[in-house]
Amino acid sequence: MLLFLLRRSLFMVGMLFALLIITFVISHVAPGDPAALAAGPDASAEMIETIRKEHGLDKPLPQQFLIYVGGVLQGDFGNSIHTGREVVDDLVRFFPATFELVLASILFAILLGVPLGVLSAVKQNTWIDHVTRVFSVSGVGVPMFWLGLMLQLFFALQLGWFPLGGQLDMMTDPPAPITHLYTVDSILRGQFDVTLEALRHLVLPALSLCFPALASIIRVNRAEMLETLNQDYITNARAQGISPLRIVGLYALKNAMLPTLAMIGLRFGWMLGGTVLVETVFDWPGVGLYAVQTAVSSDFEPIMAVTVLLGFCFMVANFVIDIVYGWLDPRVRGTT
Amino acid sequence: MTDAAAETVTPAREPTWRERNQSSIRQARLYVRTFARNGSAMLGLGIVTLFLLTAALGPWIVPFPEDAAGSVHLDIKLQPPDAVHWFGTDEVGNDVFTRVIVGTRVSLQIGLIITGIAMLIGVPLGMIAGFVGGWTGEAIMRFTDVFLAVPGLILAIAIVGALGPGILNAMLALSLVWWPGYVRLVQAKTLSLKNSIYVDAARSMGAGKMRIVFVHILPNCASPIVVKASMDMGMAILGAASLGFLGLGAQPPYPEWGAMISVGRNYLPDWWWYSFFPGLFIFLTVLGFNLMGDGLRDILDPRHRE
Numbered sequence: 001m002l003l004f005l006l007r008r009s010l011f012m013v014g015m016l017f018a019l020l021i022i023t024f025v026i027s028h029v030a031p032g033d034p035a036a037l038a039a040g041p042d043a044s045a046e047m048i049e050t051i052r053k054e055h056g057l058d059k060p061l062p063q064q065f066l067i068y069v070g071g072v073l074q075g076d077f078g079n080s081i082h083t084g085r086e087v088v089d090d091l092v093r094f095f096p097a098t099f100e101l102v103l104a105s106i107l108f109a110i111l112l113g114v115p116l117g118v119l120s121a122v123k124q125n126t127w128i129d130h131v132t133r134v135f136s137v138s139g140v141g142v143p144m145f146w147l148g149l150m151l152q153l154f155f156a157l158q159l160g161w162f163p164l165g166g167q168l169d170m171m172t173d174p175p176a177p178i179t180h181l182y183t184v185d186s187i188l189r190g191q192f193d194v195t196l197e198a199l200r201h202l203v204l205p206a207l208s209l210c211f212p213a214l215a216s217i218i219r220v221n222r223a224e225m226l227e228t229l230n231q232d233y234i235t236n237a238r239a240q241g242i243s244p245l246r247i248v249g250l251y252a253l254k255n256a257m258l259p260t261l262a263m264i265g266l267r268f269g270w271m272l273g274g275t276v277l278v279e280t281v282f283d284w285p286g287v288g289l290y291a292v293q294t295a296v297s298s299d300f301e302p303i304m305a306v307t308v309l310l311g312f313c314f315m316v317a318n319f320v321i322d323i324v325y326g327w328l329d330p331r332v333r334g335t336t
Numbered sequence: 337m338t339d340a341a342a343e344t345v346t347p348a349r350e351p352t353w354r355e356r357n358q359s360s361i362r363q364a365r366l367y368v369r370t371f372a373r374n375g376s377a378m379l380g381l382g383i384v385t386l387f388l389l390t391a392a393l394g395p396w397i398v399p400f401p402e403d404a405a406g407s408v409h410l411d412i413k414l415q416p417p418d419a420v421h422w423f424g425t426d427e428v429g430n431d432v433f434t435r436v437i438v439g440t441r442v443s444l445q446i447g448l449i450i451t452g453i454a455m456l457i458g459v460p461l462g463m464i465a466g467f468v469g470g471w472t473g474e475a476i477m478r479f480t481d482v483f484l485a486v487p488g489l490i491l492a493i494a495i496v497g498a499l500g501p502g503i504l505n506a507m508l509a510l511s512l513v514w515w516p517g518y519v520r521l522v523q524a525k526t527l528s529l530k531n532s533i534y535v536d537a538a539r540s541m542g543a544g545k546m547r548i549v550f551v552h553i554l555p556n557c558a559s560p561i562v563v564k565a566s567m568d569m570g571m572a573i574l575g576a577a578s579l580g581f582l583g584l585g586a587q588p589p590y591p592e593w594g595a596m597i598s599v600g601r602n603y604l605p606d607w608w609w610y611s612f613f614p615g616l617f618i619f620l621t622v623l624g625f626n627l628m629g630d631g632l633r634d635i636l637d638p639r640h641r642e
Contacts, residue, residue: 018482024489026498137630139374141622143574143594143601145581146615149601157605273489277578291490292582295497303497311486318485 001327006320012315017069019311023304024068028061047230072308078301082294090192090290095309096180097167098286103181104202106212107269113214114253114260117221121229122248132210132218139215144274148281155204162204165283168197190261205282209274213267220263226257258329267322271309344372350632370635377631381519383624391444394437403430404438404591414607421434424609426600430589436613437596439591441571443621446507446592450572451565453511458518458563465519466526477523489578490540496584503592506585514568521564525557559636570625593618 025195036043036054043051052058056067071077078086088148120132156164170175175185183202201241228234229252237247277290283289287306294302338516354361371377395401400421409429417424437634465476483491488510495509496502530553538552579585580594581601588599591616600611 014478016484017485018478022482022486025493026494038367040376093500138619138623141570141574141619141626143577143581143615143622144598145578145594146611146618149597149604149611149615153608249424269372269487273487276493276582280582286550291493292584295493296501296583298497300497303494307486307490307494310490314487315485 002166002245005323008319012319015315019068019315021065024065024308026305027300028057028064028068030324051265075306077308080294080299080302082297082299083223087302090302094285094290097284098234098279098288100181100183101202101209101275101278101284102268102271103203104206105213106182106187106268108206108301109217109267110264111211113184113212113217114221114257117218118225118248118253118256119258120196120218120222121225124226132222136215136222138216139218140212142211144208144211145277145281147211148205148278151204151208154283165201165205165281167201168194172197183272186309201214205284208281209271209278211284211336212270212274213264215265216263217260221256221260224259225252228256228329258325261321261325261328265318268317268321269314272314275310355448356626363548367635374631374634378629380624380627381630383620384477384628387440387621387624388389388444390437391441394441398437400431400434401438403434405589405624410612413604414610416607417609421611424607426453427603427607428589432596432610432613435591435596435597436593436617439593439614439617440621442586442590443576443618444594446503446576446624447569449507450510450514450576450606451568453508454514454568454572455518455565457511458515459517459522459557462522462527463549463553463557464521466523467530467545467553469527473523476519480516482522483513486513488513489575492575492579493582493584496579501531501584501587503580504589505580506576506615510572510579512573514572517564517568518561520558521560525560526538526553529553529556559632563633563636566632567626570629571620573625574618574622 016259035048035057048134056064059067075092076086079085080087080090083090086241105275114186116132117138120129123129155161163169167260171192174182175189175191178185178188182198183195186192225248229248234252237251238244242251275284276292277288279286279288280283280292287309291303291306349573371381390397395404407428409425411429412421412425413427413429415421415425421431421433424438424488426432427433448641451634461476461480465473465480467590491513492506492509495512499505499508535548535552540547543552576585577592577594577597579594580592583598583600586592586595588595595597596614600614626637
């Protein structure tokens with residue numbers, strides 16, 4: 001297991017390095033002058049030249065790459081024209097909101113997806129199964145941003161159940177930071193009214209973000225449950241008179257969870273990418289919204305930083321899932 | 337004597353086309369029957385057919401063709417759906433129905449270009465990685481892994497950020513993040529075919545590498561590629577619409593669905609039809625291609641049959 005861990009960690013470091021090569025190539029080799037991009041659209045020729053010198057863009061490419069990697073390792077991602085701050089400060093400021101949103105979405109996807117998948121499999125070919133299947137087939141095709149807008153329209157504007165956007169009401173002060181996650185911090189500080197408010201703000205964005213993943217999870221979980229429930233050991237357990245609840249919940253679900261887990265890992269990337277859309281719809285102050293706002297104004301260094309950050313998150317998530325997988329299924333450890 | 341004997345032997349009748357292709361015909365019939373029995377696949381096929389017809393005929397069947405290019409009739413702006421304007425009108429009085437229908441052709445082009453470029457990059461790379469293997473193959477696969485390790489939409493935004501917003505750059509960016517899936521798919525398939533008995537047989541008969549790749553391996557990779565391409569069509573359209581929505585893809589008043597929603601969003605909630613209908617069309621299109629792809633996979637890849 002230790003060797004497995006070590007191998008996966010080394011692999012991840014290699015991947016991260018390669019990711020830096022990609023962002024470097026996009027920003028330095030792609031057509032367009034990075035100095036002009038970094039200086040912004042209204043910069044004079046002299047300003048561009050100054051920035052070129054300042055950022056070492058007049059040096060040969062390999063040397064520039066070393067400077068870039070060195071900077072990133074020290075947490076230097078350059079500056080944002082859009083916010084007028086260092087990119088790394090912006091990331092620190094905006095990332096917790098994205099993290100909270102993605103975390104809530106994953107919880108939603110698992111807590112709704114797994115039971116619905118199981119229910120659909122257990123009640124195969126009943127109306128519950130049919131409704132769930134239609135939902136899971138069509139869910140993958142729903143554009144997240146459009147779904148977000150429609151949820152806003154119905155649940156926020158029409159019914160008034162949830163707020164339209166943002167992380168908290170305008171008038172509410174965020175809880176004093178511990179983890180920087182509003183829901184967690186407000187609980188730790190004992191401000192339960194803020195917790196409730198933060199949760200109400202979280203529901204619609206998290207639902208939009210998890211929707212495609214939720215659909216895939218239901219689908220995979222249903223298929224796996226159906227297959228597992230037909231296996232001999234389940235029949236054997238039934239014959240022994242073990243209660244159906246115990247069979248489904250304990251014996252079958254545990255085995256059906258492996259592919260479901262793999263699917264969650266796969267869809268995690270969709271969620272990270274989707275934050276860009278959902279945060280734009282709900283004015284959620286995370287790195288996704290930050291990336292879009294800076295990309296629209298051709299503010300260059302922040303987008304690259306967000307790409308590296310979210311790419312890194314995806315790699316870490318896959319790493320964690322690999323480990324959990326290896327822990328649940330010993331056969332995997334030998335092969336990867 | 338010999339002449340007479342030769343005359344009595346009736347020359348073997350040339351087999352008809354039907355007879356020569358008997359097994360393929362039977363195979364095709366099986367495919368059609370399997371597909372036709374699959375309700376959701378037929379629904380997908382129906383949606384996709386409707387989508388293609390709309391894309392082909394769109395500009396001729398819409399009620400207000402001039403609205404597609406962005407004309408201005410401020411006197412009828414933001415009208416709710418009625419008998420004349422089925423999907424209502426937008427902020428400059430353009431018929432939303434017309435623009436959504438014309439947008440079908442835009443989306444079809446987007447889907448074809450992105451999937452096409454992704455295949456052109458991914459399939460050869462996958463072939464090389466699988467067939468040549470060794471150091472080259474390993475390098476290609478690791479390179480592919482890196483691209484797969486970054487959320488595609490984020491990488492596309494980064495590329496568009498470098499190139500500047502616009503529909504062409506958005507398509508280019510999405511193509512550049514779309515190919516890795518094909519490399520994985522084709523490499524795995526090539527690898528398994530490379531050591532199959534019939535390829536060994538071809539090799540032992542002196543077939544060259546090129547012949548083996550193009551005549552023996554590529555045709556057998558075709559079905560998984562077709563399945564993936566069919567599903568990718570929908571997802572590529574969704575990707576381009578996402579970029580359009582963010583203001584990084586097609587720019588208004590270009591009749592692209594994502595860009596329409598991006599403008600229509602400012603007119604919620606009172607003028608809901610402006611962003612509702614383009615989104616509905618994105619949803620139906622993606623759904624159609626997904627269902628059809630699923631159905632194709634069921635017939636082309638028997639392991640997936642239920």
